[in-house]
Amino acid sequence: MNPDETQIRQALSGFINVLKPPGMTSAQVVGRVRSLLRGRKVGHAGTLDPEAAGVLPLMVGKAARLFDVLQDKQKAYIAEIAFGAATDTQDAQGTVTETGRAFPDEAALRAALTMFRGDLLQTPPMYSALKRDGRRLCDVARDGGSVALEGRPVTVHALELLGMTNRQGALVSVRCSRGFYVRTLCHDIGQALGCPAHMRFLLRTQSGVFTLDTARTLEELKEEAEREPEGLPLLPMEAAVEHLPWAEVPAALEKPFRNGVPLRLHALRLSETPPEGAAVRMRSGGELCAIGVREGDALRQRTWLAE
Known part of the structure; x- marks a missing residue:
């Protein structure tokens, strides 16, 4: 690798908003x-x-240091609920565990959705990457085991019915907090209506500042990489956290701050308190140099971000 190529690679820190295919x-x-x-x-x-599609933000280089900040942001989805069958995974890839034909009408479904808005306790599915005693729950489930799970606090900021489908289903849009399982929502809506249900399809339309209309397919990225010898253009790190208030660190205080010394608010220029x-x-x-916390x-x- 020649020196110029090394410099190019070292400069690559930022984000790529990928449109993940199912x-x-x-x-x-x-x-x-x-x-x-x-x-x-x-x-x-x-x-x-794997079978879901939509917004998948990728972190390149030092942008990975912003992972925790990005995880705190809201996410938005469009999902199709399939009525008439529940599965062990709560999606279309699982084994059917219950069937029923008491399909809900639109009025009943709209009424049921009101139960799933706001602050909730949601019991996560066994088929998930959550861990218990060092093992992923999905591995426990595949081995035939089960674990008593407790509800976790989540927030549904918005939940709307987009329409009924012609295959005993419905499309819903949901905007939610981190740690929320949309397939569990689909399952639980069915339970509330007395009709087994699962999630047939999932499309993520937003993850923090990353939205569906700016996402690029893998094919588009490949073509762009072939045209651009210096590499793919990245969304700057600061663009992903521009919703946060900012503080300007005086040059004389940058080194102490980097070494862990807190900075008094009155010594800083702030966009807001x-x-x-x-x-x-x-x-x-x-330039963005770090993420601070009051x-x-x-x-x-x-999180320190500068070199």
Whole structure:
């Protein structure tokens, strides 16, 4: 590798908004993009199930340090609920565990949706990547085991019926917090209506600042990589956290802040006064250098991003 190529690779830190197709794992999508970036470090900011499609933000280089910040953002989906059968995985890939033909009408479904808005306790599915005693729940389930699961606090910010389908189903849109399982929502809606149900299809339309209308297919990325010898253009790291308030770090305080010394609020130029515990974009010389968090009357470094 020549020096110029090394410099190009070192400069690659940012995000790519990928339109994940159904039939691929999130890890396979990461592998495809990593090859286009000549082995550069790539990770995803929130997995999608293999048969799901839609927005899959990829973090390149130092952008991976923003993973925790991105996970706190809302996500939006369109899902198809299939009535008449429940499955062990709560989606169309599972084994049918219950059938029924008491299909709900539109009025009954609209009424049921009101039960699933706001702050809820949701019991996660056994077929998930959550761990118990060091083992993934899906591995326990595949071995024939089961675990008593407790509900976890989640928030549904919006849940709307888009329409009924002609195959005993319905399309819904949902905007939710992290850790929410849309397939469990589909299953639970069926239970509330007295009709077994599962999720037939899932499309993620938004993940934080990343939206469906700006997502690029793998084919588009491949063509772009072939046209651009210097590599794929990336969304700057700051663009992914531009919703956060910012604070300008004086040059004299940058090194102490990097070494873990909290900075008093009165010593900083702020876009606004952040509430307790809020994340803040820390800027130095007009460039993003870190993510801070408010603790009392100071900002503490949470994630260092500059070289």
